[in-house]
Amino acid sequence: MTLLKVDYVTKYFGKFKALNGVDFIVEEGEIFGFIGPNGSGKSTTIKAILGMLKPTSGSIEIFGKDAWKDAVHIHKNIAYVPGDVNLWPNLTGGEVIDLFLKLSGTNNVEKRDELIEKFDLDPTKKCGSYSKGNRQKVALIAAFTTDAKLLILDEPTSGLDPLMEKVFQDCVLDKKKEGKSVLLSSHILSEVEKLCDRVGIIRKGEIVEMGTLDDLRHLTRMRFVVQTNEALMNLDQQTGIHDIFNEENTYHFQVDSEHVSNVIKYLSQFELLKLESMPPTLEDLFMTHYGVDIERGE
Known part of the structure; x- marks a missing residue:
């Protein structure tokens, strides 16, 4: 079953064409790697998927619904982690996690506590005192605790140390075992190699290669x-x-x-x-x- 379908999406900002016919799907239970350098169109594509930008042409469907028109309904089953998480500085990490979980309708306290321990986060500290890595941990814990069908992770391990990256990778694979889907945008290529079933490479707003790692390796x-x-x-x-x-x-x-x-x-x-x-x-x-x-x- 196809959970996400990006269908020949083009996006203009004035005369600048940021996306040019971006086209890919993410199946149920699949980890899809989406890679490209800064300025390649990754973030623009992800914003369009999240319903934050309206494509100039083409369409995006999530769970069979239009990503732009039905964004509110779709977001009930999506978990999103950006590459630079901003949190409320006067709330503790634990309070922010609980707020995110309440918004998503999740009440899995046992899993929340297990992930807090795995990611070695002190939930009693205020977010204003957190390092970048700890802010990422808060968002990741909330995302992995939810029962979202689709996780959209945009450079999610930015700021994490290697030990925490391993914890992250284990959590992603656990989601796959649960039958969930993951769209992973990462510049850590070893991470993509370990986790992803298929990979799409975007360059200057166009998908230049897509397939399994074995499919793509014959090109190199x-x-x-x-x-x-x-x-x-x-x-x-x-x-x-x-x-x-x-x-x-x-x-x-x-x-x-x-x-x-x-x-x-x-x-x-x-x-x-x-x-x-x-x-x-x-x-x-x-x-x-x-x-x-x-x-x-x-």
């Missing part, structure tokens, strides 16, 4: 490390090999996926001391789309 290069007793003659002339670096007969290079077999055959003629091959990471894939822009500082 395998990384090889080869150590030998002899020089690899004509390595640079082999089809599909890129970015060769050699240090004392230890060769580092990348291979286009479709040419891996031929490269293995080529290497078999040499006396190898070590051969390592590693599948590309999501970061490798990310860089194939953004590397030039990142180098330019965009």
Whole structure:
């Protein structure tokens, strides 16, 4: 069952086209990774999904209802955590969590207390004294305590230490086991790799790639490390090999996926001391789309 359907959404701000035909779905029980650098259109898309922005064209449906027209009804079954949580400074963390839970109609005190302990939050302190990480914890505890069908998490681990990131990841996977859906926007690519069933990469307002990690990895290069007793003659002339670096007969290079077999055959003629091959990471894939822009500082 499709819980979220973003159907060829375009959004203009004056003459500037922030989104250009963004199109994806999130199924029931699925964790969907939505990644892209600042200015790519991630936040604009999420605001449109939340009913905060009206698309110029296209449509967004959540639970089969229009995200703009039926936003109030839809939000009863959505939990949203932004990347920079602002809280009431004179309320304690516990009071804010209880307020969020009351607004969502949740009364699961046992689960709330369990998450407060897991995230190591002192709920008696006022929010004005909290660090950024603790403010994120308040929002995450409230979101994970609710029984929302769809969680929209926009850079949710911003400010959390690595131990708390692990707690976060466990909570996301628990939601998946419960059959809930998660739209996860994150710049921590290892986090996306661990959690997401499918990934959509957005660039300059357009979805440039989408699929499972296995679907996307065929577009990228395998990384090889080869150590030998002899020089690899004509390595640079082999089809599909890129970015060769050699240090004392230890060769580092990348291979286009479709040419891996031929490269293995080529290497078999040499006396190898070590051969390592590693599948590309999501970061490798990310860089194939953004590397030039990142180098330019965009």
